[in-house]
Amino acid sequence: MTIDEQMQKEFNDWAAAGRGEEMERHHASIVEQTLRLMELRPGERVLDMGCGAGWASRILARMVGDGPQGHGQVIGVDISDEMIRRARAGSTDFENVMFVWGSAHQVPWEENFFDKVLSVESFYYYADQDRAAHELFRVMAPKGRLFILINLYKENPYSLRWVEELKVPVQARSEQEYVELLRAHAFENVEARHVPDLSPTPDEYSGKWFKDSAELRAFKKIGALLVTAEKPNVRSTAPPYQIC
Numbered sequence: 016m017t018i019d020e021q022m023q024k025e026f027n028d029w030a031a032a033g034r035g036e037e038m039e040r041h042h043a044s045i046v047e048q049t050l051r052l053m054e055l056r057p058g059e060r061v062l063d064m065g066c067g068a069g070w071a072s073r074i075l076a077r078m079v080g081d082g083p084q085g086h087g088q089v090i091g092v093d094i095s096d097e098m099i100r101r102a103r104a105g106s107t108d109f110e111n112v113m114f115v116w117g118s119a120h121q122v123p124w125e126e127n128f129f130d131k132v133l134s135v136e137s138f139y140y141y142a143d144q145d146r147a148a149h150e151l152f153r154v155m156a157p158k159g160r161l162f163i164l165i166n167l168y169k170e171n172p173y174s175l176r177w178v179e180e181l182k183v184p185v186q187a188r189s190e191q192e193y194v195e196l197l198r199a200h201a202f203e204n205v206e207a208r209h210v211p212d213l214s215p216t217p218d219e220y221s222g223k224w225f226k227d228s229a230e231l232r233a234f235k236k237i238g239a240l241l242v243t244a245e246k247p248n249v250r251s252t253a254p255p256y257q258i259c
């Protein structure tokens with residue numbers, strides 16, 4: 016089984032257990048802060064990479080929908096066909112969002128298309144992050160902007176424990192390594208910052224990821240890593256492989 020196939024199986028199980036929809040509650044605070052930084056405008060084309068059950072794609076779709084500048088659209092891509100199915104089922108009222116099954120390792124879309132790319136809590140699952148960075152660069156429009164938001168990275172020690180717990184392999188890189196990765200792929204204005212999770216923390220914690228609520232609070236205070244970058248004003252050429 017390839018790593019993409021392993022990922023698909025694992026996240027199909029997550030989707031079947033209803034965890035795709037649950038993630039909205041866990042990621043809402045950090046995503047809300049990121050959306051403000053994205054300066055979304057009606058008419059823009061946005062990719063939600065690793066969209067899961069599609070809740071963030073729907074927020075994006077509302078933000079870029081009808082306006083004087085045109086009718087924006089959002090494409091959600093995910094390796095789990097079950098997540099894609101649920102994302103579609105939850106978005107029947109939307110005309111400007113579409114969900115496509117595919118991998119970040121071979122983004123099923125054309126070159127130079129997206130004005131903005133958001134990827135929430137997904138990038139550390141990509142077995143070949145170099146390949147994913149290359150693919151995101153390819154599908155982004157000249158001057159397009161990239162927003163990678165992740166909770167698992169070296170500077171948040173609480174999240175590193177997940178590496179052992181998760182059933183699939185993940186990448187645990189540092190802020191600086193992410194910055195260097197994107198620079199190596201010709202992205203410009205690469206910056207990293209922390210986004211604290213501002214949601215209230217209950218006094219009792221009964222989940223499996225943290226020892227107690229004090230630890231959860233400490234994890235949320237360090238916050239997620241947001242890496243932002245811009246594609247220079249260049250057009251990418253079509254790849255030698257076929258996009259399926």
Ligand SMILES: C[S@@+](CC[C@H](N)C(=O)[O-])C[C@H]1O[C@@H](n2cnc3c(N)ncnc32)[C@H](O)[C@@H]1O
Binds near residue numbers: 066068117141142
């Ligand atoms: C923790 S979930 C986050 C989902 C969603 N962004 C959210 O915040 O609710 C990670 C998602 O990344 C997807 N994923 C993992 N590897 C992927 C890959 N190589 N290409 C595309 N999606 C991938 C998984 O299927 C899963 O839906």
